[in-house]
Amino acid sequence: MNNLYWSIRRELWENRSVYLAPLIVGGVVLFGFFIGLAKLPGQLRSASPENVHQIVESPYVVGALMLMGAQLIVSIFYCLDALYGERRDRSVLFWKSMPVSDVTTVLAKALIPVLVLPLLTWVLTVATGGVMLILSGVVLPANGLSASLVTSHLSLFQIAWYNLGHLVAFHGLWYAPLYAWLLLVSAWATRVPFLWAVLPPAALVVVERIAFNSRIAAGLLQQLFMGEPAPGARTSGMTMESMMPTPDFVIRPGLWAGLAITAVLLYGAVRLRRSRGVI
Amino acid sequence: MNYIEAKGLRKTYGASVALDGIDLHIGEGRIVGMIGPNGAGKTTALNAIVGLTSYQGELSVLGRDPWTERDALMRDVCFITDVAVLPRWIRVSQALDFVAAIHPRFDRAKAEAFLSKTTIRRSAKVSELSKGMVTQLHLGLVMAIDARVLVLDEPTLGLDLLYRKQFYDTLLADFLERPRTVLVATHQVEEIQHVLTDVLFIDRGRIVFERSMDDIESRYQEVFVHPDRLASARALNPIAERQGVGHSVLLFEGADRQKLAGMGDMRTPSLADLFLAVMSGRTTQGART
Numbered sequence: 001m002n003n004l005y006w007s008i009r010r011e012l013w014e015n016r017s018v019y020l021a022p023l024i025v026g027g028v029v030l031f032g033f034f035i036g037l038a039k040l041p042g043q044l045r046s047a048s049p050e051n052v053h054q055i056v057e058s059p060y061v062v063g064a065l066m067l068m069g070a071q072l073i074v075s076i077f078y079c080l081d082a083l084y085g086e087r088r089d090r091s092v093l094f095w096k097s098m099p100v101s102d103v104t105t106v107l108a109k110a111l112i113p114v115l116v117l118p119l120l121t122w123v124l125t126v127a128t129g130g131v132m133l134i135l136s137g138v139v140l141p142a143n144g145l146s147a148s149l150v151t152s153h154l155s156l157f158q159i160a161w162y163n164l165g166h167l168v169a170f171h172g173l174w175y176a177p178l179y180a181w182l183l184l185v186s187a188w189a190t191r192v193p194f195l196w197a198v199l200p201p202a203a204l205v206v207v208e209r210i211a212f213n214s215r216i217a218a219g220l221l222q223q224l225f226m227g228e229p230a231p232g233a234r235t236s237g238m239t240m241e242s243m244m245p246t247p248d249f250v251i252r253p254g255l256w257a258g259l260a261i262t263a264v265l266l267y268g269a270v271r272l273r274r275s276r277g278v279i
Numbered sequence: 280m281n282y283i284e285a286k287g288l289r290k291t292y293g294a295s296v297a298l299d300g301i302d303l304h305i306g307e308g309r310i311v312g313m314i315g316p317n318g319a320g321k322t323t324a325l326n327a328i329v330g331l332t333s334y335q336g337e338l339s340v341l342g343r344d345p346w347t348e349r350d351a352l353m354r355d356v357c358f359i360t361d362v363a364v365l366p367r368w369i370r371v372s373q374a375l376d377f378v379a380a381i382h383p384r385f386d387r388a389k390a391e392a393f394l395s396k397t398t399i400r401r402s403a404k405v406s407e408l409s410k411g412m413v414t415q416l417h418l419g420l421v422m423a424i425d426a427r428v429l430v431l432d433e434p435t436l437g438l439d440l441l442y443r444k445q446f447y448d449t450l451l452a453d454f455l456e457r458p459r460t461v462l463v464a465t466h467q468v469e470e471i472q473h474v475l476t477d478v479l480f481i482d483r484g485r486i487v488f489e490r491s492m493d494d495i496e497s498r499y500q501e502v503f504v505h506p507d508r509l510a511s512a513r514a515l516n517p518i519a520e521r522q523g524v525g526h527s528v529l530l531f532e533g534a535d536r537q538k539l540a541g542m543g544d545m546r547t548p549s550l551a552d553l554f555l556a557v558m559s560g561r562t563t564q565g566a567r568t
Contacts, residue, residue, distance in 0.1 A: 006380045014368050091366035094417070096331065098381050099353040274349075277331065 007108030041143035075113035079182035118167035180265035187272035299484035315481035390423035519556030
């Protein structure tokens with residue numbers, strides 16, 4: 001456990017972008033919100049009662065979506081470099097001289113996108129929402145509007161809860177096979193890991209389409225790597241509530257199949273880290 | 280029990296043979312130099328010993344199989360392969376924190392004491408250090424680990440003379456303080472000569488020469504022979520001969536010291552000369568067969 005903890009810390013020392021990028025996105029969201037504050041009182045005054053809810057909630061939802069997007073992009077690039085970069089700069093020779101097993105190292109690297117980044121993103125999202133709420137609470141009374149206009153239409157706790165559920169369930173667990181695949185390629189490739197990660201699945205889909213005019217591989221890949229769309233997401237638009245995993249999430253076969261595939265891919269990455277030398 | 284024990288150690292990469300069946304018996308408290316030309320198989324042998332590469336044949340380090348028991352082995356074995364493999368992004372303080380947290384045999388106070396003798400700042404990143412300082416840092420970390428076996432592969436390659444000397448002085452001082460077994464591969468023979476207790480010459484995947492330094496001192500003599508006595512000196516079967524200024528230098532193995540003394544000034548040959556003699560002997564043999 002000690003080794004795992006320090007290996008995760010080590011990853012965060014090395015890859016400062018994994019928290020700096022979401023931090024910057026959070027800053028950008030706040031900046032946008034700050035600019036928009038000027039016309040918020042006017043919008044709220046002229047809005048019909050049913051629109052108020054949407055106007056109040058929208059920046060929080062958009063902010064959360066932006067941060068989720070940042071988390072996903074950062075995770076993908078992190079995984080592609082995680083086991084490739086250390087071989088390229090030869091530092092793997094130093095890490096391997098330490099009594100930390102390949103299993104621990106690969107597990108630490110996998111936990112960054114599966115657990116650490118979703119939680120970190122969540123904390124940033126809540127913090128961003130909190131600052132936005134405080135800003136509204138200052139600006140609205142100053143314009144003769146009640147701050148309760150915002151608080152009555154917005155339950156920050158509920159949004160935070162949905163957000164946490166979505167991040168952990170989908171961005172962490174559901175996408176785990178995607179991260180594991182990228183880690184495997186990262187452990188295997190001697191150059192351009194990005195291309196090796198993308199081309200084989202793409203080739204599979206293209207060949208299948210042309211040869212058999214079927215889309216089984218494409219469907220599977222989409223389901224495995226991009227996740228089933230959250231129930232309701234397509235019909236009711238992007239509300240925070242629709243992004244919350246339903247209770248049956250934990251018994252979905254897709255989840256467990258994905259986690260099993262994740263385990264196999266990570267096992268492969270462990271084996272490769274052991275046998276592959278520096279580039 | 281020998282610390283490092285190998286029997287018929289082999290490693291092939293496709294058709295090329297990197298290690299062609301080598302035997303090793305290295306006990307406790309030895310400093311063994313592995314010397315050979317580029318591509319002789321030194322790195323492959325060391326990588327097998329520290330569990331970085333698979334192999335055929337038998338190999339045990341501290342009684343363990345380095346390939347299958349690598350994780351456990353790394354608590355007792357430490358290695359530096361290649362200079363400047365410390366990650367460039369890490370800060371000196373982070374490196375100390377990490378090794379201190381991870382390694383049960385790491386003595387942080389010792390590492391700090393070593394680093395305080397250098398100009399390396401704790402807050403510096405490795406990428407801000409010179410190549411020599413990176414090596415100092417790496418050595419400082421590794422020396423503070425109470426490992427029973429230390430494996431070094433070209434640890435001073437590309438460093439200037441000052442750092443190289445410092446490196447081996449530190450190694451020796453540390454060894455005298457706390458004996459362990461050190462295996463060091465290099466082709467910069469001169470600097471490690473005075474540090475070693477044993478030496479191995481390796482060529483084309485085989486060990487071609489294996490002696491303790493004491494052995495070398497008692498068995499090998501180099502004689503500076505004046506041209507007048509050259510013929511009679513050659514009659515004593517030198518294993519190598521080279522031309523000096525105004526004299527020839529003949530290398531003898533196991534010859535009668537008294538007879539040699541009459542031929543000219545005598546001294547123990549340097550490892551470099553011995554290496555050249557052994558290797559050129561092999562090359563001519565190779566040419567003949």
